[in-house]
Amino acid sequence: MKAYVVGNAALDETLSIDDFPRPGASIFGASLSRDLGGKGLNQAVAMARTGLPCVFVAAVGQDARGREIADRLAREPLTPRLTQLSGVATDASTILMAAAGENAVITTREAASALSPGQAVEGLAGAAPGDLLVLQGNLSAGTTGALLREARARGMTTAMNPSPLQPYFAPLWPLVDLAFVNEGEAEALGGTGHLLAQGVQGVVLTLGAAGAALITAEGQTRVAAVPCTVRDTTGAGDCFMATALASAALRGVALDAKALTHATRAAAHTVARPGTVAAFPTEAEFADILGRAGQPS
Numbered sequence: 132m133k134a135y136v137v138g139n140a141a142l143d144e145t146l147s148i149d150d151f152p153r154p155g156a157s158i159f160g161a162s163l164s165r166d167l168g169g170k171g172l173n174q175a176v177a178m179a180r181t182g183l184p185c186v187f188v189a190a191v192g193q194d195a196r197g198r199e200i201a202d203r204l205a206r207e208p209l210t211p212r213l214t215q216l217s218g219v220a221t222d223a224s225t226i227l228m229a230a231a232g233e234n235a236v237i238t239t240r241e242a243a244s245a246l247s248p249g250q251a252v253e254g255l256a257g258a259a260p261g262d263l264l265v266l267q268g269n270l271s272a273g274t275t276g277a278l279l280r281e282a283r284a285r286g287m288t289t290a291m292n293p294s295p296l297q298p299y300f301a302p303l304w305p306l307v308d309l310a311f312v313n314e315g316e317a318e319a320l321g322g323t324g325h326l327l328a329q330g331v332q333g334v335v336l337t338l339g340a341a342g343a344a345l346i347t348a349e350g351q352t353r354v355a356a357v358p359c360t361v362r363d364t365t366g367a368g369d370c371f372m373a374t375a376l377a378s379a380a381l382r383g384v385a386l387d388a389k390a391l392t393h394a395t396r397a398a399a400h401t402v403a404r405p406g407t408v409a410a411f412p413t414e415a416e417f418a419d420i421l422g423r424a425g426q427p428s
């Protein structure tokens with residue numbers, strides 16, 4: 132089984148600050164760091180590091196940031212399919228990281244929203260029945276819909292993380308098999324039951340330090356978070372989703388409690404370390420997480 136992650140690719144610049152500034156205030160930043168980011172890229176890198184074959188489809192501009200992303204991605208164990216668009220700036224995120232571990236993220240989406248339906252669907256070349264399509268909320272409505280319809284035609288399993296929330300998601304849920312949402316997103320979407328009623332087979336609700344729940348028509352399974360010292364929560368949800376999907380795919384089973392247990396372990400690594408992709412478990416750490424958590428308890 133292979134995963135096709137289609138989404139945004141960005142460079143993250145993280146400013147560490149004592150506390151969030153009030154409007155109009157000028158404050159000092161303690162440090163500035165740079166890392167790969169973008170929800171699509173985050174999910175693709177985490178998934179690839181688990182050992183699941185992964186194709187990452189995204190748009191970048193023909194600029195220095197785009198080249199840096201391509202160079203850094205070449206060091207990851209995935210197959211990048213980057214469309215280099217002219218006249219478009221590669222996406223970037225500015226992350227404000229407060230001392231208490233809370234963050235605020237501002238992301239551009241010029242390149243992600245310019246990826247056309249045709250270019251995106253081309254990125255699914257070779258996808259077979261049972262392969263995974265993984266999406267988030269940074270692409271245009273037309274491109275997201277085209278990808279979901281193409282995935283259905285190919286017999287793929289579709290997984291959606293509706294973040295950032297966009298109004299165009301509403302008619303797409305019947306094309307989604309698995310949804311990953313946090314509490315705010317679940318509430319804004321009318322509740323997890325509303326997603327199930329529209330044909331979503333499994334909803335994973337992430338609950339921050341309280342862990343996560345898998346909700347299906349049969350009932351609910353809760354998994355506790357792994358206690359850790361919070362350094363930087365950026366990308367925790369992306370790492371969680373990628374690990375849960377990969378854990379189930381690598382074992383050839385439907386999403387289950389074990390997949391969520393693996394995901395809470397991987398997300399705890401991410402939360403306990405600074406950075407985005409730099410904080411994700413390495414390939415060796417993923418082997419340990421997936422192996423160790425796979426032992427009978």
Ligand code: ATP
Pocket residue numbers: 312313337338339340341342343356357358359361364365366367368369371394395396398399402
């Ligand atoms: P983000 O937008 O920051 O990537 P999210 O809102 O999508 O995150 P969360 O529910 O905050 O998702 O976190 C995802 C997972 O990360 C949780 O289910 C949990 O396993 C882990 N996690 C998050 N915060 C903590 C924490 N303080 N301690 C331990 N684990 C955590």
